[in-house]
Each structure stands twice: as C-alpha cells, then as structure tokens.
Amino acid sequence: MHRMWAICENTFKEGLRQRILIILAIFALLIIVISVFLGPFALGEVPKIIRDFGLSAASFFSILIVIIIGSSLIKKDIEKRTIFTVITKPVRRSEIIIGKFIGLLFLIMIIQGMMTIIQQLVIFVFEGAFDPGILLALPFSLLEIMILLGILLVFSSFSSPTLSAIMGVVFYIIGHASPDLKLFADQSKMPAMKFIAYGFYYIMPNLENFNFRLELVHKLPLYADQLMFTVAYGLIYTIFLVYLAILVFEGREFK
Amino acid sequence: MDIAIELNNIYRSFRNNFWQRPKEVLKDVSIKVQKGEIFGFLGPNGAGKTTTIKIITGLIRPDSGCVRIFDAPVNSLEAKKHIGFLPESPYFYEHLTGYEFLNIHARLGNVKDHKVRTNALLDRVGLSHAADLPLFKYSRGMLQRIGIAQALITDPDLFILDEPLSGLDPIGRKEIKDLIIEQKDRGKTIFFSSHILPDAEAVCDRIGIIIKGRVMHIGKLKEILKKGIKTDEITLEEWFVKQIRKTHA
Numbered sequence: 001m002h003r004m005w006a007i008c009e010n011t012f013k014e015g016l017r018q019r020i021l022i023i024l025a026i027f028a029l030l031i032i033v034i035s036v037f038l039g040p041f042a043l044g045e046v047p048k049i050i051r052d053f054g055l056s057a058a059s060f061f062s063i064l065i066v067i068i069i070g071s072s073l074i075k076k077d078i079e080k081r082t083i084f085t086v087i088t089k090p091v092r093r094s095e096i097i098i099g100k101f102i103g104l105l106f107l108i109m110i111i112q113g114m115m116t117i118i119q120q121l122v123i124f125v126f127e128g129a130f131d132p133g134i135l136l137a138l139p140f141s142l143l144e145i146m147i148l149l150g151i152l153l154v155f156s157s158f159s160s161p162t163l164s165a166i167m168g169v170v171f172y173i174i175g176h177a178s179p180d181l182k183l184f185a186d187q188s189k190m191p192a193m194k195f196i197a198y199g200f201y202y203i204m205p206n207l208e209n210f211n212f213r214l215e216l217v218h219k220l221p222l223y224a225d226q227l228m229f230t231v232a233y234g235l236i237y238t239i240f241l242v243y244l245a246i247l248v249f250e251g252r253e254f255k
Numbered sequence: 256m257d258i259a260i261e262l263n264n265i266y267r268s269f270r271n272n273f274w275q276r277p278k279e280v281l282k283d284v285s286i287k288v289q290k291g292e293i294f295g296f297l298g299p300n301g302a303g304k305t306t307t308i309k310i311i312t313g314l315i316r317p318d319s320g321c322v323r324i325f326d327a328p329v330n331s332l333e334a335k336k337h338i339g340f341l342p343e344s345p346y347f348y349e350h351l352t353g354y355e356f357l358n359i360h361a362r363l364g365n366v367k368d369h370k371v372r373t374n375a376l377l378d379r380v381g382l383s384h385a386a387d388l389p390l391f392k393y394s395r396g397m398l399q400r401i402g403i404a405q406a407l408i409t410d411p412d413l414f415i416l417d418e419p420l421s422g423l424d425p426i427g428r429k430e431i432k433d434l435i436i437e438q439k440d441r442g443k444t445i446f447f448s449s450h451i452l453p454d455a456e457a458v459c460d461r462i463g464i465i466i467k468g469r470v471m472h473i474g475k476l477k478e479i480l481k482k483g484i485k486t487d488e489i490t491l492e493e494w495f496v497k498q499i500r501k502t503h504a
Contacts, residue, residue: 002362002365003362003363003365005362006359006362006363007359007363009359010348010351010359013350013351013355014348014350014351017350018350080346081342081345081346082346082347082348084312084314084340084342084345085340085341085342085345085347085360085402085405085406086360086363087313087314088312088313088314088335088338088340089335089360089363089364089409090332090335090336090363090364090365090409091335091363092332253314253315253316254309254314254315255269255309255314255315
C-alpha cells in the first residue's frame with residue numbers, strides 16, 4: 001500500500017507540473033465563466049445555459065486532460081527509461097499500474113472540483129443561490145473518466161502515446177454513439193452488419209450511460225435503480241480494464 | 256547464501272523487426288558473483304553487458320537459462336529487496352526535486368524513517384544544497400550522484416551499477432570509486448559494468464570479460480593478466496585490446 005501511494009503521488013505531481021494541464025484548467029474555468037455571456041442568445045434560458053454549458057465544459061476538459069496525460073502515462077516512463085529505477089525496487093507491477101491510475105484520477109477529481117466550484121459561484125452570482133442538484137453529475141462524470149483512463153492505461157502499456165491517444169478518442173466517440181449503434185443494429189437488414197454493430201455495442205463501453213446532464217439541467221426525475229446500475233457498470237468496466245492493463249504490463253520487457 | 260548473483264547458461268536474442276532473423280546477443284553466459292566482492296563486468300560496446308545487467312535486474316527475461324539473486328528467483332520481491340540498481344545514462348523524473356525523487360524511491364523500498372534516510376543520503380552524495388532543485392536543472396555529474404543515492408537508499412546487499420563511471424570528471428570518478436570500496440567494506444556486493452579499464456582495475460576483486468555475447472574470462476585480475484603472457488608488466492587495458500583483436504581476427 002505504501003509503495004502504491006508513492007507511485008500515486010509521483011503521478012499526481014508529474015501531472016500537476018505539466019504546463020499543458022495548467023493551460024487547459026485555466027481555459028476550462030474561463031469557458032465556464034463566459035458561459036453567462038451566451039445568455040442573450042438563449043431566449044431567456046440563461047439558467048439552463050449556465051448549467052448545461054458548465055457541465056459540458058467540465059466534462060470535455062476533464063476528458064481532454066485524461067487523454068493527453070493518460071496516453072503517455074506508462075509508455076513515456078518506458079521510453080525515457082525512468083521506469084528502470086522504479087521497477088527494480090521491491091514493488092509489484094500491479095502496484096505501479098494501480099498507483100498511476102489513482103494518481104491521475106485524483107488529479108482529475110481536483111480539477112473537476114475546481115470547475116464545479118467556479119460553476120456554482122457563477123450560478124450564485126446570477127441567481128443568488130447555489131444549485132447542489134447538479135453536483136450529481138460529478139460522480140458519473142468521474143466514472144466515465146475512470147473507464148477512459150483504464151482504456152488509456154491498457155494501450156499505454158504497449159503502444160505509443162499517439163496511438164493510445166487516438167484509441168482514447170475512438171473509444172470516447174464510439175462510447176457516446178452507443179445508443180445510435182444499437183438503433184443501427186436493430187434496424188439493419190444485413191446480417192453481417194447487424195452482427196458487427198451488435199458486437200461493437202456490447203464490447204465497447206456505453207459512455208452515454210454516465211450522461212445525466214439533460215435530466216439534471218431540466219430537473220427531470222432520476223431513478224435509484226438506474227443510478228445504481230450505472231455505478232455498478234462503471235466500476236466493473238473499470239476494474240476489468242485496470243486488470244487488463246496489469247496483465248499487459250506484467251508481460252512486458254524493458255529493452 | 257554465499258552467492259549473490261548466479262547466472263546459469265543464459266541465452267538471449269533480439270530481432271530488430273518481424274522479418275529479420277533474431278540476433279543472438281548473449282550466448283551461454285554463466286557467472287557466479289560471491290557475496291561481498293566487487294565484480295567488474297567488462298567488455299567493448301555492444302558486447303552484451305547491458306543486456307546481462309537487464310536480465311539480472313529482471314527488466315528483460317532470458318530466452319533460456321536461470322538467474323538467481325541471493326538464491327531467490329529474479330524478479331521476485333525477495334530478490335528485488337536485495338538490489339540497488341543504477342542504470343546506464345540514467346533518466347529520472349524531471350519534474351521532481353532531488354528530495355522528492357529520492358524520497359519516492361525510499362518509500363518504494365519500504366524504508367522506515369524515509370525522510371531521515373533521504374536527507375542523510377542527499378548529504379552523503381553531496382547534494383543537500385540541491386535538494387529542492389528540480390532534476391532538469393541538475394548537471395550530468397549531479398544526476399549520476401542522485402542515481403547512486405537512489406541505488407543506496409534501501410541499503411541493499413547488492414549493487415548493480417551499469418557504467419557508473421562514464422561521463423564523470425576525474426573527481427566524480429574518484430568519489431564513485433571510493434563509494435564502491437566503502438560499500439564493499441560494509442560487506443556489500445558490487446557488480447558493475449565498465450569500459451573504463453584503469454578504474455575497474457583499481458577497485459575490482461574479480462572481473463568477467465564479455466566479448467560478442469560470450470563470457471571469455473572470469474577470475475582475479477592478476478590471474479587473467481598472467482594467462483598466456485610472460486611479463487607482469489601489462490595493464491588490463493593492453494591485455495583487453497589484445498583479447499579483442501584476437502576475437503575479431
């Protein structure tokens with residue numbers, strides 16, 4: 001445990017000190033703040049715009065940060081040979097993977113937390129009260145990030161940062177197109193196409209499961225069983241991906 | 256437990272790409288390093304020194320053969336507990352300060368009182384003044400010293416140092432040699448590779464010479480130098496050049 005936290009702390013500091021992270025975080029905060037200027041175009045829907053735009057911006061920038069940092073999380077250590085002194089210490093390879101996963105996740109949690117605070121402040125300035133209801137979007141956004149981070153860890157364990165980043169984007173796009181993929185599979189008349197579409201639908205993570213922005217912004221009802229299913233789905237998928245990353249990492253050599 | 260490193264009949268080959276035939280880099284390498292000795296692993300560039308070291312540290316696996324560290328299988332936590340490793344031309348996390356870098360390695364090695372140990376080692380390698388500087392501001396010599404410090408941090412029984420003297424000025428080389436001898440006096444085992452022969456000559460109890468992936472000679476320096484040579488007035492460097500020419504002829 002002690003060793004895993006050391007890896008975790010290192011990953012956190014490494015991410016925190018990357019210039020790109022600071023630029024993205026400032027940019028994301030600015031976007032949330034300027035969302036209020038979109039009010040005149042929203043025909044009296046300012047509160048909804050602030051909420052929807054803020055949540056979307058927070059989610060988008062978190063994903064961007066995960067893809068940029070996560071895609072090189074393992075491979076950079078191998079290419080720069082910084083892994084040599086770490087892996088020869090009495091540490092398990094699984095501890096390295098889990099430590100890196102938690103370290104980057106922790107960093108994203110802090111950035112998301114900052115973005116949420118800014119958004120709540122913007123809401124407070126305009127409406128005279130905070131809106132704790134939309135905070136429910138946060139844990140589900142984190143679950144989505146955990147899945148993406150797991151995917152990036154798997155690819156980063158054996159492929160280049162560029163390929164890992166591309167795969168991250170591909171999984172993100174297909175993951176969000178999952179309901180459309182299902183619809184396409186249902187309606188397709190060609191058996192081969194149907195098979196492929198269903199294959200993708202069942203294998204790729206359905207990231208739309210974690211999107212409750214519409215319900216939260218428009219104050220629509222949310223059901224406990226639906227939320228519990230989403231949490232279980234997110235956790236199981238993440239555990240599977242982290243385990244896969246460990247298996248890949250256990251098998252690799254450092255030439 | 257008198258043997259610190261045991262390599263038995265190690266073979267290893269690499270292929271540059273899928274279409275190429277694998278090239279054998281290590282051929283039947285067998286070495287036994289006794290506990291408490293300084294063992295110099297010498298050879299020209301590309302002879303297989305770093306590949307052997309990577310196999311000993313578990314960074315790569317042999318195609319065949321067996322490696323044991325203090326009688327434990329290589330890559331086991333038990334074996335790793337004994338090892339302090341300095342890679343060749345080490346690269347470290349540039350965003351960390353010297354203190355942070357060492358401290359993380361102390362914690363990875365389960366060092367109790369890791370803060371005290373980190374500060375003591377920074378002092379030992381003369382880097383206390385640079386403890387709060389990020390590593391990207393360190394000079395080549397300072398990086399080599401912090402690298403040595405991370406190898407020492409767990410107070411291991413066995414040091415594996417890949418080219419620890421390369422790129423250092425004479426003062427730096429002297430400091431590292433003194434440190435190697437100091438560790439031997441503390442009962443530690445040191446396995447180091449080098450192609451700076453006079454330095455190896457000065458500190459080694461025994462040497463192993465690898466040429467083209469094959470270990471050609473193992474033994475005490477004086478015994479090796481006397482092999483087939485009638486005069487005592489020969490340096491390791493002269494002997495080494497002769498051997499390499501003979502192998503390439």
